[in-house]
Amino acid sequence: MSLRGLTRGRQLVIRSHTPTRGFSLAKNNDTRRERVVILGSGWAGYGFARTLDPAKYERVIISPRSYFVFTPLLASTAVGTLEFRSILEPVRRLPGNVGFYQGWADDIDLNRKTIRVETNAAEEAASKTILPGPSPPPSETAGLEKTASAPAKSAKGDLIDISYDKLVIACGAYSQTFGIEGVREHAHFLRDIGDARRIRLRVLSLFEQCSYPRGSDHLSDADKRQLLHFAIVGGGPTGIEFAAELHDLIRDDLAPMYPDLVPLVSITVYDVAPKVLPMFDQALSKYAMDTFARQSIRVKTEHHLQRLRPADGEFGRRHGALKIKIAEYGDNEVGAGLVVWSTGLMANPLMAKLAAQELASPGPNPPTPTTATSPHHLLLDPRTGGIVTDAYLRARTSTTTPSSKSPSSSSSSNNNSILEDVYVIGDCAVLKNQPQTALPQTAQVASQQASHLAKRLNAGGAPAVAAKPFRFRNWGTLTYLGGWKAIHQSEADQLRGWVAWVVWRGAYLTKSMSVRNKLLVPVYWMVSWLFGRGISRF
Numbered sequence: 001m002s003l004r005g006l007t008r009g010r011q012l013v014i015r016s017h018t019p020t021r022g023f024s025l026a027k028n029n030d031t032r033r034e035r036v037v038i039l040g041s042g043w044a045g046y047g048f049a050r051t052l053d054p055a056k057y058e059r060v061i062i063s064p065r066s067y068f069v070f071t072p073l074l075a076s077t078a079v080g081t082l083e084f085r086s087i088l089e090p091v092r093r094l095p096g097n098v099g100f101y102q103g104w105a106d107d108i109d110l111n112r113k114t115i116r117v118e119t120n121a122a123e124e125a126a127s128k129t130i131l132p133g134p135s136p137p138p139s140e141t142a143g144l145e146k147t148a149s150a151p152a153k154s155a156k157g158d159l160i161d162i163s164y165d166k167l168v169i170a171c172g173a174y175s176q177t178f179g180i181e182g183v184r185e186h187a188h189f190l191r192d193i194g195d196a197r198r199i200r201l202r203v204l205s206l207f208e209q210c211s212y213p214r215g216s217d218h219l220s221d222a223d224k225r226q227l228l229h230f231a232i233v234g235g236g237p238t239g240i241e242f243a244a245e246l247h248d249l250i251r252d253d254l255a256p257m258y259p260d261l262v263p264l265v266s267i268t269v270y271d272v273a274p275k276v277l278p279m280f281d282q283a284l285s286k287y288a289m290d291t292f293a294r295q296s297i298r299v300k301t302e303h304h305l306q307r308l309r310p311a312d313g314e315f316g317r318r319h320g321a322l323k324i325k326i327a328e329y330g331d332n333e334v335g336a337g338l339v340v341w342s343t344g345l346m347a348n349p350l351m352a353k354l355a356a357q358e359l360a361s362p363g364p365n366p367p368t369p370t371t372a373t374s375p376h377h378l379l380l381d382p383r384t385g386g387i388v389t390d391a392y393l394r395a396r397t398s399t400t401t402p403s404s405k406s407p408s409s410s411s412s413s414n415n416n417s418i419l420e421d422v423y424v425i426g427d428c429a430v431l432k433n434q435p436q437t438a439l440p441q442t443a444q445v446a447s448q449q450a451s452h453l454a455k456r457l458n459a460g461g462a463p464a465v466a467a468k469p470f471r472f473r474n475w476g477t478l479t480y481l482g483g484w485k486a487i488h489q490s491e492a493d494q495l496r497g498w499v500a501w502v503v504w505r506g507a508y509l510t511k512s513m514s515v516r517n518k519l520l521v522p523v524y525w526m527v528s529w530l531f532g533r534g535i536s537r538f
């Protein structure tokens with residue numbers, strides 16, 4: 001193996017010439033096509049693989065889940081408005097003989113162009129929100145776990161090595177819990193299809209538990225009021241839309257079946273910021289809050305959660321009641337039957353692991369005393385923990401250690417270094433030319449980056465990628481508020497109410513990936529409107 005640095009003008013490129021083809025997934029073992037390995041099957045990874053030309057590249061996807069989730073409609077599946085399969089796209093059904101391995105990218109040897117994959121196809125929890133394990137000492141990023149809702153894995157899966165010619169890192173980010181005690185064990189997340197299913201089962205179970213005749217259990221009205229308190233932590237679009245969808249489920253479907261329980265039901269949204277939906281202007285945000293007030297959904301801003309724990313005694317063990325400690329309430333704890341956590345994202349720990357890896361120095365390999373230079377590392381953004389890229393979505397490198405200096409403190413020469421054949425897109429990428437106006441970690445950004453990179457590679461490989469920088473085009477932001485009302489904001493216009501709701505549904509319908517789901521989604525919308533939402537527990 002040899003690594004050499006090539007100087008192209010002022011651009012320093014670190015290139016690997018290691019012939020690590022390994023075995024091919026192509027049926028005809030066509031070695032003329034470069035193998036492009038994609039880490040992740042979310043908006044960035046799946047969208048990239050869907051657009052990349054299979055006639056020019058051998059595509060291999062590595063992901064812990066075997067499907068793509070249309071996340072904007074995840075809240076609708078959690079309340080039975082849509083069925084789970086209507087927002088899923090199987091990875092293996094991508095046209096053009098795509099390769100797929102279900103597992104985690106445990107490590108990547110960037111010098112040898114080899115990925116160590118930990119398989120997880122046998123895991124029952126593959127569809128649940130996955131978070132990295134807690135790492136002492138406690139800090140802002142502590143308190144995270146490998147799985148938010150199930151016990152941590154007791155043993156590693158089988159390990160396999162996959163080689164690549166080009167690598168696209170699109171493994172996304174994880175839910176941020178800020179190290180708050182009890183969140184990893186007792187909160188529900190809403191980022192994967194398994195999370196939506198567990199939330200649906202929990203909501204229906206709580207109504208059934210509280211519906212028994214008086215005297216047949218030990219639940220008082222006060223206990224039932226706590227169990228039927230649904231707390232959503234996080235005032236972004238995900239938390240607001242889930243609160244709205246939950247309100248619709250209770251009003252339209254559960255209230256006629258449990259009329260005695262309706263006065264005991266409450267929905268509360270908690271957020272640490274002064275207002276919810278910060279990406280909308282003040283007028284639209286106020287409209288959203290007024291709509292929630294009319295629907296009796298409480299919004300508590302500037303509230304700081306400190307702990308989440310099970311309730312004492314049988315109430316907590318048998319019924320799953322929770323207690324929330326909030327700084328503004330002192331020692332008084334708030335009871336809840338369900339806590340849905342939606343407070344933002346943190347970096348995938350694989351990013352820090354890759355940044356700690358020493359890349360071979362430019363020049364002769366091994367370097368001589370006169371040519372040796374400092375080793376290179378992938379460059380991390382100090383604020384988000386994501387990998388810094390240039391305007392062409394190529395991974396940047398630096399001679400500084402990952403934790404010693406920020407990108408701004410490195411020399412201009414080092415800041416212009418890239419790692420050839422490694423691209424980063426989606427939530428784990430931070431574009432270098434937008435330090436003050438960082439792109440949001442949204443599906444819209446990830447899908448546009450995926451489409452841009454795939455089209456440039458189709459147009460002529462790495463030279464074509466370097467010929468045109470990525471430019472994000474904001475198509476606007478949508479949020480559903482319940483009761484067939486929504487808000488929409490873009491550079492061109494602002495909409496609210498029923499008209500925005502029509503735009504909301506139309507946008508999500510047209511963005512569905514497959515023709516199959518473009519047909520299934522409106523069918524289930526119509527079925528739910530005519531016959532009610534699915535409320536069976538199974």
